[in-house]
Amino acid sequence: MGVIRHLRKPKILTTIQTMSEKKPLNIGLVGYGFMGRTHSNGYKRVNDFFPDVEYRPVLKAICARNEERANDFASQWGFESVETDWKALIARDDIDAIDICTPNDTHASIAIAAAEAGKMVLCEKPLARTTEESLPMVEAVERAGVANTVWYNYRRVPAVTLAKQIIESGKLGKIFHYRANFLQDWTISEELPQGGEGLWRLDAAAAGSGVTGDLLAHCIDTAIWLNGSISDVSAVTETFIKERVHTDTGEKQAVTIDDACLFHCHFANGSLGLFESTRYARGHKALYTLEINGENASIRWDLHDLNRLEYFDHSDESTVRGWRSIHISDGDHPYLDKWWVPGLCIGYEHTFVHQVADFLSSLSSGEPCKPTFRDALETARVCDAVLASAAERSWKDV
Numbered sequence: 001m002g003v004i005r006h007l008r009k010p011k012i013l014t015t016i017q018t019m020s021e022k023k024p025l026n027i028g029l030v031g032y033g034f035m036g037r038t039h040s041n042g043y044k045r046v047n048d049f050f051p052d053v054e055y056r057p058v059l060k061a062i063c064a065r066n067e068e069r070a071n072d073f074a075s076q077w078g079f080e081s082v083e084t085d086w087k088a089l090i091a092r093d094d095i096d097a098i099d100i101c102t103p104n105d106t107h108a109s110i111a112i113a114a115a116e117a118g119k120m121v122l123c124e125k126p127l128a129r130t131t132e133e134s135l136p137m138v139e140a141v142e143r144a145g146v147a148n149t150v151w152y153n154y155r156r157v158p159a160v161t162l163a164k165q166i167i168e169s170g171k172l173g174k175i176f177h178y179r180a181n182f183l184q185d186w187t188i189s190e191e192l193p194q195g196g197e198g199l200w201r202l203d204a205a206a207a208g209s210g211v212t213g214d215l216l217a218h219c220i221d222t223a224i225w226l227n228g229s230i231s232d233v234s235a236v237t238e239t240f241i242k243e244r245v246h247t248d249t250g251e252k253q254a255v256t257i258d259d260a261c262l263f264h265c266h267f268a269n270g271s272l273g274l275f276e277s278t279r280y281a282r283g284h285k286a287l288y289t290l291e292i293n294g295e296n297a298s299i300r301w302d303l304h305d306l307n308r309l310e311y312f313d314h315s316d317e318s319t320v321r322g323w324r325s326i327h328i329s330d331g332d333h334p335y336l337d338k339w340w341v342p343g344l345c346i347g348y349e350h351t352f353v354h355q356v357a358d359f360l361s362s363l364s365s366g367e368p369c370k371p372t373f374r375d376a377l378e379t380a381r382v383c384d385a386v387l388a389s390a391a392e393r394s395w396k397d398v
Contacts, residue, residue: 019047022056025360028089028119030063030110031101032073033197035124039099039151040077042352049338050357054364057356063089086110090117097147100124103206104213108133111373115140120147122359126217126383127376129208134380138373149359149369150376152221154288156354158346159309161334162326163292163299164226171313172294178227178267179274180290182215183281187241187259194255196247202257203246210257211277212237212383215288219275221371221379222290228269230382232397235263237390240280263386307345 027043029036043057063083064070070082083089086106090098090113097120100110107128114121121141127134127150141148154160166172187202194202201207201214224230237258246253260278267273281287288303298312309326316322329345331337335354339346355369362369371379381398389396 019056022047023054024058025055025363026058026060026094026096027099028061028063028083028092028095028097029059029079029099029101030086030089031124032062032064032070033101035101035151036062036073037077038153038349038352039101039122039356040079041349042356044078045353046356046360049353050360053357053360055360057360060095061089061092087113090114090119096120097122103200104129104208105206108137111137112140115144115146115148118144118146121373122149122151123373123376124151125221125376125379126150126208126213127373127380129213131377131380131384133208134373134377138377141373147359147363147369148373149355149362150371150373151352151355152218152371152376152379153351153355154218154222154303155225155371156335156351156358157301157303157306158334158336159301159306159326159328160222160226160290162309162328163301165334166297166299166311167226167292167294171297172292172299173296175227175267175269175271175292175294177272177274177293178223178290180219180223181276181287182211182219183277183284183287184215184279185282185284187279188282190241190244192244193247194244194253194257199247202244202255204256207257209383209387210237210239210259210261211279212258212261212386215277215279216261216263216275216386217379217383218288219277219290220382221376223267223273223275224375224378224382225371226290227267227271227273227292229267229378230273230398231266231268232395233263233265233382233385233389234395235261235386235389236393237261237387258387258390261386261390263389306348 059079061081061083062070062074062079063086067084074082098114099122101124111121111123238260239255240259243252244255262276265273291300296314300310307328310323312323330342359369385396385398
């Protein structure tokens with residue numbers, strides 16, 4: 001006769017909310033392109049790695065004009081439903097937050113309508129094409145009192161967040177210089193058209209500007225976050241290819257975006273800034289670097305090696321003084337206690353998981369999730385000043 005064994009009941013963990021206990025946050029995503037993918041991944045992964053947040057994102061609806069492709073996206077990423085009109089999406093009672101991943105010329109109308117409907121609003125960068133378009137967005141979310149944030153994701157690279165902590169600790173001392181560049185090479189061919197779904201960033205009507213609003217906006221946001229406000233700018237821009245075929249018309253039209261932009265500036269803290277961006281730097285796909293030089297120490301970071309922060313401290317003994325390379329992978333580094341064991345790395349996509357986690361945490365704490373629309377408005381003002389300076393060949397106050 002066999003021995004009867006009594007099965008033990010499984011232990012029930014009570015210290016962390018189960019998924020069913022978390023507050024659902026129903027997401028309505030507008031746009032299924034590159035950014036739509038990064039945001040969707042952030043929503044899907046956040047509770048796995050940030051189990052202490054009280055909210056659970058629900059991929060309730062994806063909205064896009066092409067219904068067939070929207071259905072494919074919904075199937076791949078797990079969205080429950082599809083809409084082809086963003087107004088219908090905003091009108092739904094089962095949507096809590098609208099996430100805008102569309103071309104820049106649509107940001108304002110969607111965000112303002114969402115805020116007026118009482119929805120939380122998350123918007124891809126830049127906030128809009130211009131300061132003039134951006135300001136009503138800020139006023140709308142503040143008037144409605146809805147949670148809002150802009151996806152300037154490089155703030156949430158752990159190495160960049162650590163740089164922020166080091167600066168705030170005072171280790172660098174007085175800041176003298178901030179320099180950054182963002183270099184790409186994907187628009188060099190004259191055969192590349194402008195406009196349409198895939199190349200709207202080359203069409204000023206949709207994008208507002210070229211590298212200034214696309215790439216330098218990232219550099220500017222990070223710079224303001226790390227080093228404070230920019231007071232004035234002097235800039236030069238260039239459009240290397242003057243005409244391109246427009247995808248929508250099939251005809252050659254003037255190119256009115258900036259292919260490259262250089263500017264220098266004064267920060268409010270007295271330091272000098274130097275910025276460069278181009279899509280004509282052959283050999284560079286996404287080279288984003290920044291360096292900050294202070295009285296006592298310096299910091300530099302490179303997106304191509306995003307898990308490292310280089311640090312120079314003049315207080316070190318002269319015999320061992322030099323640049324050190326800090327591998328950002330330990331549990332006491334920003335965000336890294338949520339991921340792997342020390343020595344293992346995370347990537348670009350994790351910055352969006354971090355922003356989702358911070359947004360969800362802000363809903364519980366009542367604190368804003370930076371950068372807010374108001375914060376992003378400052379970046380828009382700098383971008384406008386840069387373009388005006390280049391056009392008029394003069395210094396411009398921000």
